[in-house]
Amino acid sequence: MRDNAWRVFLVFLRLGFTSFGGPIAHLAYFRSEFVERRRWLDDRSYSDLVALCQFLPGPASSQVGMALGLGRAGWPGLLAAWAGFTLPSAIALILFAFGIAQYRGLAESGWVHGLKVVAVAVVAQAVWGMAASLCTDRPRVALAILAALLTLLLPAATGQVAAIVVTGLLGHLGLKVAQPAGGRAHAYPVSRKLGALALVLFALPLAGLPLWAAASGSSTVALLEGVYRSGALVFGGGHVVLPLLQAAVVPSGAVSNADFLAGYGAAQAVPGPLFTFAAYLGAVGSGPLHGGFGGLALLGVIFLPAGLVLIGALPFWEALSHRPGIQATMAGINAGVVGILLSALYDPVWTSAIHSRMDFALALVAFALLVFGRAPPALVVMAAALAGWAMAL
Template sequence: MSRSGSVAEVFGVFAKLGLTSFGGPIAHLGYFRDEIVTRRRWLDDERYADLVALCQFLPGPASSQVGFALGMLRAGVAGALAAFVAFTLPSAVLMIAAAYGAGLLGGTLGGGLVDGLKIVAVAIVAQAVWGMAKTLTPDRQRAAIAVVAAVIAVLLYGAGGQVLAIVVGALAGLWLCRAGSEPGAGMLRFPVSRTAGWVCLAALVALLIGSPIVAALTGSGAVSLFDAFFRAGALVFGGGHVVLPLLDAGVVSTGWVAPDQFVAGYGLAQAMPGPLFTFAGYLGALSDVGPGGVAGGVVALVAIFLPGFLLLVGVMPFWNALRARAWAGALLRGASAAVVGILAAALYDPVFVSGVVDGGSFALALVCFALLVSWRVVPWIVVLVGAAGGVLLAYV
């Protein structure tokens, strides 16, 4: 993949994704694959799975990290920032607005809309699993790795199970997937030097250690707010819903945000497109500590996303070196097969079990899946169909 695109192109693509990517981080990976791999062919499934595996290994918002890296690969550092801003801005603005009392969803209409968006996520993730399985598990060995990874991810629910599944898949790949491309073939060439990588890793460590010290010495509410959200973003694997306990500990247990406000904001966040981490903007705007309002929301948003991006950029140049090793191709083929298994496990729980609750929702999920796979309808139209179908089911 060459850096052949413009910043404006990257911003436009991710702005559309930011407005239409409902369903959480796993669903976002499906939207990304459909738009970037299938429709625009910026890279192939092998490289895409390689990138997903890298981001799954790291703490932080996995889907936002994938989007950030895709933007960097397409248009350099400016492209990475454009991808992040475009993908994050729509839900961030809505969540900060919600902190001012905007009741965006409620009653039967709102509940049906949320249910419909969950059903769309079922179809999107199913399409991603279907497409990636055909490419990344073409033989018995890699199909077996995917099945084992899915079993691990289902039985050991959470980010720990996902990381373990990728580790097991990578080790199995060393044994079972030796045949294939030459070392270093098809690698992702990130435009990041080793010096820049070390600087980012040093900045991450400095902020983790220094922020609480500065907050204690100065008594600054803004620094305390930054530290709480930075620490949450740095310590969570997989992103999405996994960050909620850390946010609860950071702002509810400390008395900064009332429990009912936290729950209401979380419910609203389920209906937002884009990353669930924008929930931080809502909490920062409501927090009794820090500047509050829009400024507090911006501080919280920057803080929660920053550690994941610093870590991602920090490991990029070393990932290239690893990728060039003689055994790396086999390891990454196994890890890529494991990614398929993880997506399949996520398709079951939480996507399917939370979205499909009766015969009507199952029928709507099938319709959305057929529109995507057989009719090749663009995802944003399928989102509208699913949302309208969810509202209809709620009233029927």
């Protein structure tokens, strides 16, 4: 049964307003809505789709949503699902950016400092959870440590790309991964020819934008290149986008580190995908891309590679998923992103937020509430903002 794009948009819009808790929670919401309640697909097909999107670079929950929209209402359905799930949090973060930009002292206020401190707890929680699931043996722990060292020792963007390449290569050469059982894939209206074209379009900006930025010297092109690269190289979870985006916008001066971390803290309090943080950066940044237009522009740029690589992979997934080399490479990259996130936990997150014993105490309490208390992230973020305000009195 097919739906029109408007109905798909309304379903995902409700999820965009209510899906708190990060990508794993989003996938649980999707299963409840589309497998159990609406029966758009069966459990096996949904599991296959989740496996594909976790294998791909990009925000897994958003890619699952795009594919569900594509399968239900064709290409308009893909756009409708993405827009419905993404716009609520993107608009909320753009509005927050307007507040930061309008009142420059706001970035240094007590409650915004609380947002910076809670970012330490949120990133530490991501490292904790991802290490438990992605670094399950000594070789993978070693790859994570290697990735952390590379990103600490090399310049930001260079170190991150080097970490992904090196851990992927070493994983391909040395890791042993259990192969998934076979199964029939759910059908999507994407031919192999169109999939191949999408993969070419995915790769072209990765090669072309750096050359264009170097040749033109344009800060705008350099910003677009950094944000596109961030969206294209995120493996292992949305939190990994933090160090990639930080390298893209802070050293150039497009966004100050204080504004960056304030926005990252605020991003934990809104529903939907963490990639909408790019909308905040575009709105709060300086230069030609700023304000509402800049926010929407960077939002589109960071999600574009996720959509292209999803379209490119759908018709080839069955063949790729059973190749031992592909699985081992991805296992190495996934271990590497734990190390990338670990280095980001130190710099810029820790170094920019923790300045006193009280800051450390607040971060420790927030971490305990998130990891051991299973408290909703939105409540922890609001409590940390209040605590930061109280400490500044």
